[in-house]
Amino acid sequence: MATGSNGGAGGRSLWDSVDDKSKPSAAGREDRGAETVDLKQVYYQMKNTYADIRREVARVIVGQDDVMEQLLVAIFTDNHALLEGFPGVGKTMIVRTLASIMDLKFRRIQCTPDLMPSDVTGTYIVESDMDGKKRFRFEEGPVFTNILLADEINRATPKSQSALLESMQERQVTLGTMTHKLDKPFFVLATQNPIEMEGTYPLPEAQVDRFLLKIIVGYPSMAEEERIVELYSGDFTPTVNKILRKEHVMAIQDLAKKMPISADVKDYALRIVSQTRPTGKNTASHYLDFGASPRASIGLVLAGKARALLNGKNYVGRDDIKAMAFPVLRHRIILNFESERKGMSTDDVITQILKDTG
Amino acid sequence: MDNPDVKVETLNKKIGEVAFYSWSFFLYYILLDFLVAFLLGALIAQFIGISLVLPVIFAVVFAFFRLIQKRKAVDIISKLAGKYENLDERLETAIEYKGTRNVIVEDLLGDVSKRMDMVETSTFLDYPLMRKRVVTLVVLCFLLLAVSVLNLRTAAFNALDFAINSVNMGDTLNKVMNGETGTVFDTLTGNRWEESNWSNDKDKNKVGAQSGGNRPGISEGPLPGSGSGTGGEGPKDIYGTASSASIQGKDVDFKLHPEYGGDIEIHETGGTPQANKFNLEDVSSVEECVDCVVGPEHEEMVRRYFEKILPES
Numbered sequence: 001m002a003t004g005s006n007g008g009a010g011g012r013s014l015w016d017s018v019d020d021k022s023k024p025s026a027a028g029r030e031d032r033g034a035e036t037v038d039l040k041q042v043y044y045q046m047k048n049t050y051a052d053i054r055r056e057v058a059r060v061i062v063g064q065d066d067v068m069e070q071l072l073v074a075i076f077t078d079n080h081a082l083l084e085g086f087p088g089v090g091k092t093m094i095v096r097t098l099a100s101i102m103d104l105k106f107r108r109i110q111c112t113p114d115l116m117p118s119d120v121t122g123t124y125i126v127e128s129d130m131d132g133k134k135r136f137r138f139e140e141g142p143v144f145t146n147i148l149l150a151d152e153i154n155r156a157t158p159k160s161q162s163a164l165l166e167s168m169q170e171r172q173v174t175l176g177t178m179t180h181k182l183d184k185p186f187f188v189l190a191t192q193n194p195i196e197m198e199g200t201y202p203l204p205e206a207q208v209d210r211f212l213l214k215i216i217v218g219y220p221s222m223a224e225e226e227r228i229v230e231l232y233s234g235d236f237t238p239t240v241n242k243i244l245r246k247e248h249v250m251a252i253q254d255l256a257k258k259m260p261i262s263a264d265v266k267d268y269a270l271r272i273v274s275q276t277r278p279t280g281k282n283t284a285s286h287y288l289d290f291g292a293s294p295r296a297s298i299g300l301v302l303a304g305k306a307r308a309l310l311n312g313k314n315y316v317g318r319d320d321i322k323a324m325a326f327p328v329l330r331h332r333i334i335l336n337f338e339s340e341r342k343g344m345s346t347d348d349v350i351t352q353i354l355k356d357t358g
Numbered sequence: 359m360d361n362p363d364v365k366v367e368t369l370n371k372k373i374g375e376v377a378f379y380s381w382s383f384f385l386y387y388i389l390l391d392f393l394v395a396f397l398l399g400a401l402i403a404q405f406i407g408i409s410l411v412l413p414v415i416f417a418v419v420f421a422f423f424r425l426i427q428k429r430k431a432v433d434i435i436s437k438l439a440g441k442y443e444n445l446d447e448r449l450e451t452a453i454e455y456k457g458t459r460n461v462i463v464e465d466l467l468g469d470v471s472k473r474m475d476m477v478e479t480s481t482f483l484d485y486p487l488m489r490k491r492v493v494t495l496v497v498l499c500f501l502l503l504a505v506s507v508l509n510l511r512t513a514a515f516n517a518l519d520f521a522i523n524s525v526n527m528g529d530t531l532n533k534v535m536n537g538e539t540g541t542v543f544d545t546l547t548g549n550r551w552e553e554s555n556w557s558n559d560k561d562k563n564k565v566g567a568q569s570g571g572n573r574p575g576i577s578e579g580p581l582p583g584s585g586s587g588t589g590g591e592g593p594k595d596i597y598g599t600a601s602s603a604s605i606q607g608k609d610v611d612f613k614l615h616p617e618y619g620g621d622i623e624i625h626e627t628g629g630t631p632q633a634n635k636f637n638l639e640d641v642s643s644v645e646e647c648v649d650c651v652v653g654p655e656h657e658e659m660v661r662r663y664f665e666k667i668l669p670e671s
Contacts, residue, residue, distance in 0.1 A: 040461045258460045262450040314466040315451040 042251040047312030052243045053101055060097045060238040061090055062231065063224035069310065070215045070327050071098055071189065075147075076252045076306040077212060079299070080168050080188040082153070082203075082331065085217030091191040094217070095149045102249055103242040104146035105183065109164075111156035113199060117163035121173045122180075138180065143167045146183050146246065153190035154200040164188065165207045185249050205290075205334070212299045213324075214331035216347075252309065259305035261316035266301060268357070269321045273297045275353045276333050283352045287339035292332040300328045326350055365467040366456045372474035373453075377434045379479035384428070387484070390491035392421035397498035404505045441481050445473055 042049075050072075057068055067083070071094065074081035083091045092108070099106035109120060122141030126134055142148060143164065150156075150164060167173050168188050173180045190211070192203075208214070220228060231238075244252075277291030278284040284291055301316075303324035308316045330346040339349060399413025435453065439446035452470040455463045 043461045043465070255462065258462050260451045260455040260458065260463050260466060262447055262454050264450055265447060309462075314462050314469060315448050317447045 037245075037247045037251045039251055039255060042248060043255055043309075046252070046255070046309060049243060049248075050310050050312070056101050056240045056243055057094075057097055059240055061094055062227045063220045064090065064094060064217065067094060067215055067217050068098070069307070070213050070324075071095070072310055073303050073306040073324065073327075074189070074213050074215075075102075075185070075187050075249065076256050076309065077299075077302045078185060078187075078253045079212030079302070080190070080210065081213040081215055081327075082208065082211040083189060083191045083215045083217055084194055085191070086195065086219070087193055089217045089219060091217050092149060092151060095147065095189045095191075097238075097240055099147040099149075100240050101242060102147075102244045102246075104185070104246060104249065106147045106149070107142040107145040108149040108151060109142050110151045111153050111160070113155060113157055113201075115156045115160045117160050120160055120163045121167060121175065124175065138175065138178065140180070141173075143173060144180070144182060146185055146187070148186070148188045150188055150190040152192055154192040154202055156201065158201050158204075161201065161203060161207065165210055168210055185246065185253065205332075208331045209293060209295055211331065212303060213327035215327055216330075256302070256306040256309050259309050259316055260314070261301060261305060265304070265316050265318055265321060268318055269300045269304060270297055272321065272325055272353060272357050273300060273329070275357050276329060276350075283349065283356050284333075287336060287344060287349045287352075288333050289336040290334040292329050296328055296332045300324060303328050322354060325354060362459055362464045362467060365464065365471050368471045369452060369456065369467060369474065372471065372477070373434060376438065376474075376477060376479060376482070380434055380437060380482050383483055387428075387487060387491070388421050388425055390488070390495065391424045392417050394491060394494050394498065395420040397495065397502060401498060401502050401505060404502065437482060438477065442473070442477060445470065445477075448473070 053072065054065070054068065061068070071081055071083075075098075083095070085091050096106065096108075109115070118141065120141050120143050122139050122144065124136040125139050127137050128134055153161065153164070156164070167182060167186075171182045171184075171186055173182065188211075192200075219225075273292050273294075273296050275282060275291075276284050276288065276296075278288050300321060304316045304320040307320045307324055308314075311320075313320075326347055329350050333346055333349065335344065335346060335349065396413050396417035399416045400410055403410055403413050435450055438449055448466065448470055452463075452466050456467065
């Protein structure tokens with residue numbers, strides 16, 4: 001494998017490699033485990049798969065490679081991501097494209113202040129059966145899917161946010177005495193924009209902590225924007241080919257957990273997280289009120305593993321940890337007055353912390 | 359090579375090889391350190407005249423401490439990582455996970471085993487360090503030989519003694535010339551003493567050739583204490599305050615100024631100086647001195663004076 005990577009086996013894509021009998025049914029609700037696909041094959045084709053995904057995404061999305069990588073990291077670690085960016089930079093389109101490439105069920109909730117919890121989770125409705133008897137039937141909400149896009153999540157009321165966040169954590173919905181399991185895999189990719197804060201309900205820190213990554217979707221470069229205008233000012237209708245099946249996604253999740261990481265690199269990740277906690281005279285004590293929780297340490301190591309796998313490596317390096325430190329930590333640290341007075345962002349503080357950690 | 363156990367075995371073998379050579383090189387450096395320490399110790403021992411057992415003990419202790427101090431330098435993983443950057447985290451991870459079996463770890467083990475093939479043990483030889491040690495050894499050997507064969511010890515001590523006395527003498531004379539009698543002087547050994555006058559015990563320590571002191575010195579004549587110059591062990595205060603002597607019924611005062619290069623001042627007690635200065639500069643012998651410098655009117659008087667005082671000494 002080149003550079004110890006898992007991209008040596010060319011030929012058929014993962015999509016072609018699965019027999020018809022194992023392809024997902026129309027219902028798509030069965031829990032197909034990773035055991036239905038050959039882990040070895042998935043691993044050895046990982047680098048090619050990632051290249052295929054990028055190629056397909058590039059047909060619809062121009063640039064935003066980092067955003068795409070971070071979204072895939074969130075998905076392959078079986079976690080959720082929060083996308084933040086100004087309106088019109090393509091947050092929703094990126095998520096939608098990704099869902100299409102992965103052949104996963106995709107649903108979207110447009111969060112508004114009048115969104116009710118039942119609009120998220122679903123509710124019982126009364127209906128008559130063939131005999132005319134009345135009975136309750138559970139009508140699934142949009143949360144019963146594989147990829148859920150919660151658009152402008154900070155516009156929903158705390159009650160609705162809680163309903164969503166509970167399903168994110170527990171991966172199940174309980175209504176009355178009945179508990180309904182969610183599909184596997186299940187990801188919430190929520191978006192929010194940093195402006196127009198009137199009439200919004202910013203997510204509490206404890207809830208933000210449940211998102212593995214906070215991904216910043218920035219403006220494209222001039223050249224990228226030129227290409228975007230060229231693509232979308234004509235009669236172009238973006239279409240993408242499917243690259244991964246549900247079982248492949250789950251196999252990749254399994255592989256990401258198996259990715260070996262040396263004690264030294266793990267220690268590096270822990271030191272970064274520990275440096276975010278204000279103690280003594282460290283950077284955090286100057287610029288932060290609160291540091292990251294142990295959940296951040298777990299998240300950083302997991303994210304590093306997934307990034308290494310995506311890039312076709314067979315070990316986790318410091319570069320993987322360093323790259324993932326920004327999306328993992330930026331929503332878990334609270335700036336203090338001093339850093340706000342100096343106009344510093346969370347990324348500036350993380351940069352400084354990474355320098356301090358060495 | 360598909361069998362993960364074979365991969366682990368290959369990896370272990372490669373690391374073992376590197377470890378063996380690394381330790382060998384390390385022990386070689388320690389041996390060089392030992393030799394340098396021994397030669398240095400032997401050189402000092404030879405110089406100050408002590409037994410050679412002490413340098414051996416010193417070298418053994420030194421080598422032992424170097425072994426303790428530098429043993430971490432033999433950390434194979436760090437060494438490999440330092441020399442081969444592409445093996446750094448990969449190798450560490452492979453070693454930590456060699457007991458784990460999954461598709462990624464097996465791939466990693468195979469990958470690291472292949473990369474270990476490219477490792478050349480000679481890259482662990484620290485050429486600059488070795489070069490320094492060898493050059494030091496050669497220099498020390500040469501010095502040791504020089505000290506042993508050429509008896510440099512005696513020569514060095516004489517030079518040192520001369521230097522110390524020159525410093526003392528020059529310093530003292532300068533102060534006296536400037537009329538600083540009664541000044542407090544610092545000696546080279548850190549003692550302080552007060553110069554009461556020009557004739558004192560310090561003179562006793564001067565080398566014979568310089569002031570007629572009682573200590574054998576450089577350029578001393580055949581008799582201890584009598585130098586080839588104007589020195590002698592006559593009246594100890596002949597160079598100090600004016601001394602009187604009776605020559606042919608006449609009392610005369612003598613005053614010798616060695617600090618001025620051997621000028622002698624002679625005049626009658628209580629009288630005014632008569633011819634006075636005998637410039638002995640550029641004079642290689644007494645005869646020459648008498649011929650060319652001392653006036654004929656004083657020649658007889660000086661000759662008699664010395665004839666009178668010589669038998670006493």
